[in-house]
Amino acid sequence: MDVQITDLSLARGGVPVLAGVTMSLPAGQAVILRGPNGAGKTTLLRAIAGLQPALSGRITGAEDRIAYAAHADGVKSMLTVRENLTFWADVFGAGGIDAAIEAYALAPLADRLAATLSAGQKRRLGLARLLVTGRPVWVLDEPTVSLDTGAVAMFADAVRAHLAQGGSALIATHIDLGLEAEVFDLTPFKATATTQAGATDEAFL
Amino acid sequence: MKALLLRDLRLALRAGGGFGLALAFFLIVIVLVPFAIGPDPELLRAVAPGVLWLGALLACLLSLDRLLALDFEDGTLELLATAPLPLEGALTIKALAHWLTTGLPLVIVSSVLGVMLGLPSAGYLWVVVSLGLGTPALSVIGTFGAALTVGVKRGGLLMSLLVLPLYVPTLIFGAEAARRGALGLDATTPLLMLAGITCGVVACMPFASAAVLRMGLR
Numbered sequence: 156m157d158v159q160i161t162d163l164s165l166a167r168g169g170v171p172v173l174a175g176v177t178m179s180l181p182a183g184q185a186v187i188l189r190g191p192n193g194a195g196k197t198t199l200l201r202a203i204a205g206l207q208p209a210l211s212g213r214i215t216g217a218e219d220r221i222a223y224a225a226h227a228d229g230v231k232s233m234l235t236v237r238e239n240l241t242f243w244a245d246v247f248g249a250g251g252i253d254a255a256i257e258a259y260a261l262a263p264l265a266d267r268l269a270a271t272l273s274a275g276q277k278r279r280l281g282l283a284r285l286l287v288t289g290r291p292v293w294v295l296d297e298p299t300v301s302l303d304t305g306a307v308a309m310f311a312d313a314v315r316a317h318l319a320q321g322g323s324a325l326i327a328t329h330i331d332l333g334l335e336a337e338v339f340d341l342t343p344f345k346a347t348a349t350t351q352a353g354a355t356d357e358a359f360l
Numbered sequence: 361m362k363a364l365l366l367r368d369l370r371l372a373l374r375a376g377g378g379f380g381l382a383l384a385f386f387l388i389v390i391v392l393v394p395f396a397i398g399p400d401p402e403l404l405r406a407v408a409p410g411v412l413w414l415g416a417l418l419a420c421l422l423s424l425d426r427l428l429a430l431d432f433e434d435g436t437l438e439l440l441a442t443a444p445l446p447l448e449g450a451l452t453i454k455a456l457a458h459w460l461t462t463g464l465p466l467v468i469v470s471s472v473l474g475v476m477l478g479l480p481s482a483g484y485l486w487v488v489v490s491l492g493l494g495t496p497a498l499s500v501i502g503t504f505g506a507a508l509t510v511g512v513k514r515g516g517l518l519m520s521l522l523v524l525p526l527y528v529p530t531l532i533f534g535a536e537a538a539r540r541g542a543l544g545l546d547a548t549t550p551l552l553m554l555a556g557i558t559c560g561v562v563a564c565m566p567f568a569s570a571a572v573l574r575m576g577l578r
Contacts, residue, residue: 225435225439227435229439233374243439246440246444
């Protein structure tokens with residue numbers, strides 16, 4: 156099943172940022188999301204993940220199929236790498252964490268507290284979480300921040316393996332991952348002054 | 361759900377988890393009260409149930425700050441919101457974990473700390489029973505307050521102001537049950553009211569908490 160986005164308009168902090176976004180994310184494919192800072196990449200990804208409502212338009216095929224990775228990794232610093240991964244595997248009910256540990260070469264770090272990891276190692280742990288969710292659609296916001304070239308290659312391999320299994324990925328990034336992926340530029344969808352902000356209740360929330 | 365409960369308990373017990381914070385605060389309050397109001401046993405005996413309840417309530421309030429704020433800061437809440445676990449369930453579990461690490465220890469030590477205040481021997485049972493019935497409501501209401509202020513930087517003050525009025529009915533009936541018990545009067549009515557408040561809050565509040573948290577995460 157594909158994720159289909161139709162004529163989507165989104166606001167951030169009460170200000171419309173995107174209007175009329177129409178795109179599809181077919182199974183087995185990756186789409187790279189591009190656009191200058193503030194173009195609305197994060198807003199779009201959060202809407203697809205179901206964290207914020209749309210002003211108008213529809214998102215179909217995303218419900219309960221998304222594994223979302225944001226700027227923050229959701230890593231608990233007082234738990235070990237293994238405990239962190241096991242927790243997410245249990246929450247998503249997907250089981251084994253061994254494949255995830257292997258894919259991101261976390262075995263030497265498995266029993267260390269996450270507080271003692273470097274920024275790049277923490278990010279690798281955050282990305283390994285995607286593998287234990289068992290969800291088919293990955294929605295990733297700048298996944299390669301603070302990764303070295305070796306880790307970026309690990310990430311690209313993980314995405315390729317995920318696509319080969321029929322999964323899909325929507326990745327907002329500024330660097331070239333070496334993936335065979337369609338590029339979707341958000342710049343043309345910038346909201347204009349005429350974009351309907353809808354009847355806003357922001358003042359009361 | 362079990363994974364979330366175990367994780368929260370484990371985090372609370374590890375360094376920086378804040379497990380002892382509420383307990384230590386409660387201990388300090390109860391130890392200092394006799395110094396503050398004087399050594400008159402009659403006076404202490406009269407205020408003991410109320411002071412124990414007040415101490416437990418404030419200790420509970422003190423620990424609410426960390427309930428959701430830490431998970432919000434490191435992004436865990438957003439990821440939990442996209443997980444298959446319903447947010448209502450997740451928040452109920454977090455409230456349960458908060459009660460197990462804060463409310464339950466308070467209930468247990470209150471039975472010992474009554475000695476400091478010269479609590480009449482008839483009162484111990486009622487203090488423990490009323491706190492045992494009332495503290496779950498404090499944790500669940502506190503989770504609502506924490507969810508309401510989750511995106512607010514330094515939201516502790518705002519949360520205290522929002523939560524304290526909601527704590528008042530629990531405090532009134534809880535302290536009343538303990539007071540009546542200590543005086544050897546029939547405490548059934550306030551205990552039933554207290555149990556009713558707790559049941560109602562546990563049943564309804566998680567939905568409100570999840571709704572405001574979804575709004576806070578936007």
